[in-house]
Amino acid sequence: MPIPASLQNLIDALRVLPGVGPKSAARMAFHLVQRDQVGASDLAHALENALGTLKHCRHCNTFTEADTCDICLDEQRNHAQLCVIEMPTDLMSIEQTRSYEGLYFVLMGRLSPLDGIGPHDIALKQLLERASDGQVTEVILATNFTTEGEATAHYVAEMLRARGLKVSRIARGLPVGGELEHVDPGTLAQALIERRGL
CATH class of the missing domain: 3.40.1360.10 (Dna Topoisomerase Vi A Subunit; Chain: A, domain 2)
Structure with missing residues (x-):
């Protein structure tokens, strides 16, 4: 079944998001168009507002x-x-x-x-x-x-x-609350190298 051009454009636009592949983009597009048109409109307005308002801090x-x-x-x-x-x-x-x-x-x-x-x-x-x-x-x-x-x-x-x-x-090391047996060898080695006195 051919997909309408406007829907395909929406799917392609959603694919620019990090971690969003073709199937996820299609699911999002169909959801926005079929089940949440108010949310889709809010998303479009928020995106347009952000692009028109945000700039880089001069400092x-x-x-x-x-x-x-x-x-x-x-x-x-x-x-x-x-x-x-x-x-x-x-x-x-x-x-x-x-x-x-x-x-x-x-x-x-x-x-x-x-x-x-x-x-x-x-x-x-x-x-x-x-x-x-x-x-x-x-x-x-x-x-x-x-x-x-x-x-x-x-x-x-x-x-x-x-x-x-x-x-x-900044230092590297073990996560707070982490257990040694679950830490990768590179992180554990770095934690030993960057140890500090108590």
Whole structure:
């Protein structure tokens, strides 16, 4: 049975979402059109509003509706610490811990030569300007512990150390509440290497 062009366009549009394949996209499209047209309309309006309203914070590069985000405007935060992360979702995760009181810088990606993403494709130039503003004394690298995240952290660390900035990296190790028998060997080895005194 041929699928109407408008429905196929919706399925194709949903496939841009991470982790959504052709079958999932088709299920979502049929659900929105058949069972939840109000939800589909709300989704369309929310997406249109977000695209028309959101921009990058001029200080930290995360998404905001104003020129400067609320975190950067907060005078209670430690303006001497700058935590470098890959994506705004990482900022949200760190904020949920309520354990960090400094500021952020969002790269909006990571170095990935195999995917054609080099130093000019993420916000490294803006990071260098932000970290060299005279207020920042420590840059904390909180990129992911993937091959690309590690390469990005190394590149950024070298770039910032050349400017005389103190650079640190978040620690790796065991999850809170985790049991040793269920931890992968690489994580367990790293936890032993990065052990600290009590």
